[in-house]
Amino acid sequence: MELRLFRYCVAVAEEASFTRAAARLRIAQPALSRQIKAVENEIGFALFQRGLRGVTLTEPGRVLIASARTVLAEAEAAVQKARRAGRGELGLLRIGFTASASFNPFVTGAIRDFRTTYPDVEVELIEEATSFLLERFATGRLDVAFLRPAPGEVDHLLSQRAVAEPLVVAMPSGHKQAGRKSVSLASLADDAFILYPRPNGRALFDSIVSACQAAGFSPKILQVAPQLTSVVNLVATGIGVSIVPRSMAQVSTDGVVYRPLIHAPQAEITLVRRNQPEPRSAVLFAELVRSRASRPAEMLPDAADDRRTASRKAPRPSRRKPGKSTRTRRR
Amino acid sequence: MELRLFRYCVAVAEEASFTRAAARLRIAQPALSRQIKAVENEIGFALFQRGLRGVTLTEPGRVLIASARTVLAEAEAAVQKARRAGRGELGLLRIGFTASASFNPFVTGAIRDFRTTYPDVEVELIEEATSFLLERFATGRLDVAFLRPAPGEVDHLLSQRAVAEPLVVAMPSGHKQAGRKSVSLASLADDAFILYPRPNGRALFDSIVSACQAAGFSPKILQVAPQLTSVVNLVATGIGVSIVPRSMAQVSTDGVVYRPLIHAPQAEITLVRRNQPEPRSAVLFAELVRSRASRPAEMLPDAADDRRTASRKAPRPSRRKPGKSTRTRRR
DNA sequence: GAGACCCATACCTCCAGGGTATGGAGAGGC
């Protein structure tokens, strides 16, 4: 059974006449008669009651035509949906980001912006360490990602600068420098540094270490925190200080204060995406990020909003559509 | 776009290979390649990412295949449903009956029985006077009906005897014969008779009149009741008596008593159906009625059940399926 | 009874879907 036959049946039913239906279908009446007969043979029952003034539907005819209409409509809809998917307006986009990027209002704002601009694209959020994100790219399990790549780490992928933010010091509130308005790296030469493992995020690790070396010392590293958020908690215990991207200051933990660094190095967040079988939605996302990046942060209402609400209880009043979901994965 | 192309796309997606899919579809691989390419041209985007070891779906491909599967399944289901409709197991059956027949447990039992046996046949119940039912047959707006035809009235239709029941007297409870166990027609010679208009039901009217004449008198007819149920209410007012089918005794109204007639005439209910473009479900219904009619009433659990519950508040605990409905029309 | 209308049958045409042969490109084995 082919859709053509469904179309013919519907036409005959609507015109209540083989002759008129054939005219509408731009085929000859005998051809139509034969095709309808073929359908009736396949069904095993007459679909039309041939009368003297046209035809009427039999009961199986009524039932078939009712279904045929929906089948035809859905077939057409399937093609349209595929086209939309081709344009990137519909489908699935897997967005990865590192824990440190997830606190950046530019990143969260871009994702939210994308979801409202393209509501039919299902967004899957994947928070993982840079190394795992890159592994996902290699195996095709990720479309775009915000991360902080080390030099050369993403040469095989398309990448574009998304946003930069200065690093700040996170220190116990009882630290001797805690009273200062800003802190120089050199003054932390004797402190223990809490960082997370270098393999999980080479770029940030290396830039912190090299900034210290530029300030004239090699940091004493207590490399114990698996997650970025646990770094802050460890700082709160007083065992050491840390250097984190400024947006981490949103995580206001009792016993931790954040202070700007004098001559602070910038930590860049890069948007990376696959280049070979690249879904169009990833291109749309990259374009959206690019246009956001070209605007100053103050002009981004979402980002500003994000910063204000970040420390509150429900930072994101997500009114999600039924049927659409934003899945989030963490390791 | 034809279903064949959907089938091809699904096969390629499932096999992840043009070669294997072609083998499964029993066509040559180049033919399949060409057809898929045609689809991709129509969509405007590649559906498959050609790799070295087979192919993978692109995003528009994923979207199309997901829809294609449901379209294919529904197309197949449409054919199956039409076949079922042809066998009478699915569709619409319009069952008519007169008011007097609607009180007969055989009739209601048969309808209920049909609904449980063929749950996918939507039953439309139409309660109208015999004359209107016959008019509906003439214009094809009815499939089967329970009625009491006058001689020759249904010769152009298929008809079969369904059930017979004796006539009984309905009289005011203060009537002088009310105390008797059974009543002879002759003893009612001086009473006024409440009947409904002859054109609405010639058969019953005529059989009552001729029974009276056989008993030696012409009834004085107060012909004022448009509905059968109002006959009973009028009897309750004390202005006269009536002769009704025994199953009407279910309508227990204060002030009315029913008494068997001595040598009571039988009132037959006939099942009538169209013969020309007859839906198969009407045949199934007629067969069901025929098999019920061949069994004695005592062996019909539904009928017995019906009689017991008829005078209660909710005579029919209709647990109807969602989506299916039993429509009822009255004039 | 002639004409109109409508669907069915008979027979012919032609193109699209399918087949065979072959090419090209990358992966893997020796």
Next chain:
DNA sequence: GCCTCTCCATACCCTGGAGGTATGGGTCTC
């Protein structure tokens, strides 16, 4: 490094079935 295998694409040919024309049969209308 070359051969081979795998897999998809291209080129070209063939055939079945969809579609066209001519015509017939039945019924209603005028």
